Amino acid sequence: MNRSEDELGPQLSARLTYLLKRALLELEDLHGEHLAPTGVNVRELAVLLLLDGHGPESQQQAAARLGVDRTSMVGLLDGLEGRGLLARQADAADRRRNVVVLTDAGRVALAEAREASDAAERELLGGLDPSEARQLRTLLGRVGVDRTRR
Template sequence: MVSDGEVPPAPPEYRLGCLLHQVQAKLARASAEALAPYGVDGHDLAVLVVLATGETSSQIEAAARLGVDRTTMVSLIDGLEDHGLVERRRSSRDRRRNVVRLTPSGRDCLDRADRARRAAEHRFLAPLDEQTAATLMRALRALVVEEPAAKRSGGHPP
């Protein structure tokens, strides 16, 4: 018997980490299914998105924006290049640097695959009403995006 002062541990299905893991796995499966017809996965799509912004032109810059190591980025770019979605050239200003750009096929793939991803996310969130889905997205962004220290502490240093 549990005394009034003791709280039994929550079962795994009620723990935040377990729930987040299950939600992420379910969304990953839905996204993979949606992206498969375009020959890309979520990692490939992220690279295409970063390259499409025009703010990133080198493999190293793209790797930094995505938070992946250089070796992983080389592998991702190799695969996208093999499929004709990106082209890689040496920089005319710095021969040590590879400049990577979307090809017309890459731009088309990005547009179609991103529409499919958005539709998959919409279907995934369908059990929630629109307001709840928007609140969930705001809450997740708040947990991921680091707030300035002054805002977190009410204007005082931690």
Template structure:
């Protein structure tokens, strides 16, 4: 795994004790590793998010996919167009509301999701290779708590 902007001993100790700094440095490294790995198989993080959401929740409108995946609507259109061109998803008229389309995962898309998942599993192993399974699970649970807390705080009207 590559170092983030130099050897770890070269940053001030105060920074290395600051969780927000550590999260930012780790996020920068993770983004670079994930983007590189996905590009090697012609995928993007948006592709993975959309395919994952469709796999879990079933046929969904583009607007709902954008909300679920935290993707801007214009970026969602581009992602859906890419995935449609690859026959990974299909747009079909919603029988309950003919004014909107539902996006549906195809069998080819299911295979693509598995391929991308395998690539990302490799990135996770490279990134977190120094952690055991329990440590990885704890890290993921802690990060989810932080995100969930911030989502609750930002939606609280008081």
């Protein structure tokens, strides 16, 4: 999808929307290639990373943190649970509530998928030096902040 400015013209090729979309599509392709051997897709990786970083979460909490609707979250969790990567269990602090936790197999799958995702990101950012890559992440993190918190 490398289109030159000559093909697109300067007005389109310089638009942030176009540049971000192009980078996202490339990263999605790279994730598809790198994650395929792990059996974990990028959406599932997000769930595993969230649970690893936050510990047990309710389905609703996890869905809200990831910005995923509840129906989609149930499907994601069902698939991960069916493969033994996570488990639903009663919350130790409130037995009326269920939480989702990583299993040992989920931790192994997460480690493999994280390595694959890191490789995809390194490939995408290969044209940048390490300080430029850090700066890009920092800047994107700053502009991606919820506008209500600015």
